[in-house]
Amino acid sequence: xxxSSANTRLRTAAALLAILxxxxxxxxxxxxGETLIVRCEDGSLAVTxxxxxxxxxxxxxxxxxxxxxxxPTATPEPPASGAVGRCGEPMDQWHPPVVxxxxxxxxxxxxxxxxxxxxxxxxxxxxxxxxxxxxxxxxENVEKHAGMKGFSTxxxxxxxxxxxxxxxxxxxxxxxxxxxxxxxxxxxxxxSFWQGWFDAGDPRPASEGGARVPRxxxxxxxxEQRPIxxxxxxxxxxxxxxxxxxxxxxxxxxxSWDFGWTICGATTLYQPGENATxxxxxxxxxxxxxxxxxxLEAAWYAFRNPIRGAFVATQFxxxxxxxxDPRCSGTTTKYGVTYRNVCLDQYxxxxxxxxxxxGNSDQKRYPDPGVTVPN
Numbered sequence: 120x121x122x123s124s125a126n127t128r129l130r131t132a133a134a135l136l137a138i139l140x141x142x143x144x145x146x147x148x149x150x151x152g153e154t155l156i157v158r159c160e161d162g163s164l165a166v167t168x169x170x171x172x173x174x175x176x177x178x179x180x181x182x183x184x185x186x187x188x189x190x191p192t193a194t195p196e197p198p199a200s201g202a203v204g205r206c207g208e209p210m211d212q213w214h215p216p217v218v219x220x221x222x223x224x225x226x227x228x229x230x231x232x233x234x235x236x237x238x239x240x241x242x243x244x245x246x247x248x249x250x251x252x253x254x255x256x257x258x259e260n261v262e263k264h265a266g267m268k269g270f271s272t273x274x275x276x277x278x279x280x281x282x283x284x285x286x287x288x289x290x291x292x293x294x295x296x297x298x299x300x301x302x303x304x305x306x307x308x309x310x311s312f313w314q315g316w317f318d319a320g321d322p323r324p325a326s327e328g329g330a331r332v333p334r335x336x337x338x339x340x341x342x343e344q345r346p347i348x349x350x351x352x353x354x355x356x357x358x359x360x361x362x363x364x365x366x367x368x369x370x371x372x373x374x375s376w377d378f379g380w381t382i383c384g385a386t387t388l389y390q391p392g393e394n395a396t397x398x399x400x401x402x403x404x405x406x407x408x409x410x411x412x413x414x415l416e417a418a419w420y421a422f423r424n425p426i427r428g429a430f431v432a433t434q435f436x437x438x439x440x441x442x443x444d445p446r447c448s449g450t451t452t453k454y455g456v457t458y459r460n461v462c463l464d465q466y467x468x469x470x471x472x473x474x475x476x477x478g479n480s481d482q483k484r485y486p487d488p489g490v491t492v493p494n
Contacts, residue, residue, distance in 0.1 A: 202250075202261075204228055210264055211250040217488050227489025230265035231411065234485075237271050237280055240302050243310035247282055252461050253298045253314050253434065259284055262398065265493045266291050270415045272481040275474045278304040279417065281378070283317070287363040287385040287410050288493045289397035292331060292348055293322050295454070296434075299367075301376055303419070309468035313375045316434040318368040320346035321454070324391040333389060334360045345369055350389035351406075361385055361408065372436025374424035374467065379416035381482075384408030386492045400493075409490045414482035421473045428467065433460045 206226035208214040213235050220226030236247040249267045250260045260267065266286035272279050284297040291297070296316040303311045320330025325341050332341045334349045336358040342349055349364040363385040369377045388404040396402040432438045435453065439446045439462055447462035487494075 204264070210260065211248050213247060213249075213269055216486065216490055229489060229491045230494045231485055231487060231490055232265075232267055233269040233413065234271035234280070236269060236282075236302075237278070239278065239304050239310065240280060243302075243304075245302060245310070245312060247280070247300070247302075249282075253300065253316075253463055255284075255294065255296050255298055255316055255434075259298060263290055263493075266297075268413070270413065270481075270483075272415060274417060274479045274481065275472070276306050277472065277474050279474075281415060281417065283378075283380060285319075285365050285380050285382070286493055287351075287382045288387045289390075289393040289403060290493065292350065292389070293394040293397040295319060295322050298434075299376075299378075301417075303471060303474075305468060305471050307468070307470035309470050310466075311468045311471045312464075312466045314463050314465065315372075315375065315432065315436055317378075318346045318371060319348055319365055320344070320368075322394060326391060331389065331391075334362075334364070336360065351385045352389045353404075356388065356406070361406070362414075363389075363410075370423065372424075372432070372438075374426050374432075374438075374465075375419070375436060377418045379414075381414035381416075382410045383412035383414070384410050386410045386494060403492070405492055409487045409492065409494050411487045411490065411494070412482070412484040414480060416480040417474060418476065418479055419471070419474045421471065426467065427469045427471075430465050430467075431462050432465055433462055434458075 202210040204210050204214075206218050206220045206228050208218045208228050213232050214228065215235075216228055216231040217225050218228060240247060247269070249264065254260055263284065263286070266284045268283055268285060270279075270281045270283075280302045282300040284299070285291060295318060297319055298315070299317045300314040301312070305311070321328070322331060323329025325332040330344060330347045332339070332344070332347055332349050333352045334342065334355045345366050346368040347364070347366050349366075351360055351363050355361070362381050362383040365380040365382075367376075367378050384406070386406060386408055388406060390402075390404065393402070426438065430438055431441050431444070431447075433446060433451065435451055435458075437446065437451070437460075442462050444462065447460055449460050450457050451460055452458075
């Protein structure tokens with residue numbers, strides 16, 4: 120029997136194993152040339168492979184009535200800097216997955232942050248931090264600290280470092296806004312810097328008109344919307360799809376970046392009602408993956424906005440006269456939610472060129488010693 124496998128090494132999730140063991144087990148043996156059709160009534164098939172010539176299928180129940188999503192709120196107060204993790208690693212800056220612990224021995228932090236900041240950022244006078252006024256909430260670098268990722272690359276002759284917040288689990292998918300920072304060293308050697316919140320779309324499930332759309336081998340029109348998180352549910356995995364795709368709202372703001380962020384080996388299966396219990400990890404359906412293969416697609420268009428040099432903008436990209444501008448102490452209402460404004464420094468060098476297709480993407484896989492979920 121020929122069974123398609125996921126495009127990344129998908130292992131059986133603990134939750135799926137429990138479901139499989141609870142079901143009545145049936146075994147079918149086939150000879151070469153024979154086929155078998157398996158139907159999952161009122162659910163979705165999840166497929167895992169065990170050894171050569173053998174495959175296990177589980178019929179996973181899918182809730183027909185999604186739970187309502189909680190109303191998102193924003194508290195731009197940054198978490199306190201100087202906090203440390205379980206191995207004594209700094210929580211407000213990049214660190215490797217394995218550090219030297221307080222006892223002088225290697226200690227596994229349980230997560231990774233992608234690429235470290237390149238030296239040219241510090242040489243330009245910048246420091247990459249995970250906590251600051253740019254955070255969407257204190258939780259972004261506390262409960263969701265593992266979602267802080269760095270990606271260093273060179274696209275269209277421009278050196279880039281993206282620091283974004285994204286992870287393939289319910290805690291991160293439940294939020295519309297996530298922080299980002301981008302540093303770019305252009306061919307002239309000048310370094311530009313952007314920061315703010317990117318819009319990952321309405322966190323409600325697609326069945327309610329939201330932007331959490333399950334991926335399919337034959338994509339639905341809903342997968343074409345932007346912004347979006349194109350998620351992996353049990354059916355996605357059964358169809359061999361294991362990469363979760365995040366796409367920001369294009370042109371919002373027009374002076375900053377459009378980008379896509381793909382997480383291959385998505386760590387959890389999407390469930391339509393997951394927002395209501397996002398912080399309860401016992402409700403997550405793990406895939407057995409750690410999400411360490413990631414792809415960046417990035418575009419910046421020099422012609423979209425003429426602003427250059429140093430300026431200040433709110434987290435949503437509204438340009439203001441400076442940190443004393445009344446808008447910096449005001450509020451902004453987005454999609455029925457009112458947020459207190461945070462004004463952030465920006466800098467675009469006059470020599471910054473357009474970065475666009477072709478040649479504007481890169482993909483890499485990171486080491487994952489001791490990495491668990493969330494990551």
